[in-house]
Amino acid sequence: MITTTEPQRSQDALRFALREETRSDHADSEAAFDRFDVTSRDGLRNFLSAQHIAIESLSEVYPDELPCGLNFDGILGELKSDISSLGGLGPLPTLAFSHMNHSLGVVYVLAGSHLGSKLLLQRVKNSAETQSVAAHAYLKNNHLPEVWKKFLSVASSQNWVDDRSAIVNSAKQTFTLFRQSADWVRREYV
Numbered sequence: 001m002i003t004t005t006e007p008q009r010s011q012d013a014l015r016f017a018l019r020e021e022t023r024s025d026h027a028d029s030e031a032a033f034d035r036f037d038v039t040s041r042d043g044l045r046n047f048l049s050a051q052h053i054a055i056e057s058l059s060e061v062y063p064d065e066l067p068c069g070l071n072f073d074g075i076l077g078e079l080k081s082d083i084s085s086l087g088g089l090g091p092l093p094t095l096a097f098s099h100m101n102h103s104l105g106v107v108y109v110l111a112g113s114h115l116g117s118k119l120l121l122q123r124v125k126n127s128a129e130t131q132s133v134a135a136h137a138y139l140k141n142n143h144l145p146e147v148w149k150k151f152l153s154v155a156s157s158q159n160w161v162d163d164r165s166a167i168v169n170s171a172k173q174t175f176t177l178f179r180q181s182a183d184w185v186r187r188e189y190v
Contacts, residue, residue, distance in 0.1 A: 014160040014167065015152065018108050021168045025175035030116070032182035038120055039127035045086035046185050047120075048138060052079040053181035057094040058106060058174070066103045068150035070110060074143060082135035089189060097177050102163055104154070105170025109178070111151050114144035 033050065037043030059072035083089060100106060121139040124130045160167065 012156060014155045014164060015108075017164055017168055018105070018155075018171055022109075022171045022175060025172045025179075029175040029179040029182070032179040032186075035182070035186065038124050038130070040129050041086055041133065044124060044130050044133070044135060045083060045089060046189055048079055048083050048086070048135065049089045049092055049189070050178075050182040050185040051138065052076065052083060053092050053095060053184060054174075054178045055079065055110075056092065057097065057177060057181070058110075060094050061097075061100070062103060062106065066107050068104075068107050068111065068147045068154055069143075070107050070147050075110075075138070078137035082138050085133060085135045093184070095177060095180055095184065097173060097180075100170035100173050101166035102170045104151075104163075105167045105172070106174050107147065107151050108155075108167070108171050109174040111144050111148040114141040114148060117141045117144070 033047060036047035036050070038047050055072055055075055059076060062072070065071045117139045118141075121136060124133075124136065124139060
């Protein structure tokens with residue numbers, strides 16, 4: 001009998017490994033961002049600023065398009081526009097981190113975030129304070145569902161045994177970078 005904790009097929013092994021082996025990293029990152037009240041203008045601006053710091057930091061290491069069509073330029077443009085419509089925050093840093101061994105782990109974290117973004121977008125739109133703000137472009141993430149579909153196809157296209165550890169470690173580092181970005185914004189602006 002196959003349980004829900006085992007991959008349904010060997011092609012799902014990478015996605016399963018990423019989900020299982022990064023579960024605590026994902027939870028830590030999510031908890032750091034959950035502390036921002038996205039139903040308030042300041043909270044939404046701080047949330048978006050922390051996202052910007054992490055993604056700008058990644059773009060410094062990966063200036064070119066990543067696998068599956070992930071490109072930071074469009075994402076950063078959305079973030080800058082949204083933050084500006086909320087009054088901006090001033091210069092935001094990039095955070096130093098060690099180069100990640102495999103960019104597919106970065107794609108997993110960013111493309112997978114579109115699911116949570118849809119839920120956050122509903123909270124923002126349902127808030128009396130933020131519903132009329134034109135700061136929804138990043139949370140709409142119109143391009144990330146397509147990147148996610150491509151990621152699923154790439155992840156299931158081969159075994160990935162030789163690269164699995166590097167991909168998982170890259171995803172873990174990416175989650176850590178996002179958590180550190182949220183922590184930085186909370187220290188500096190909250």
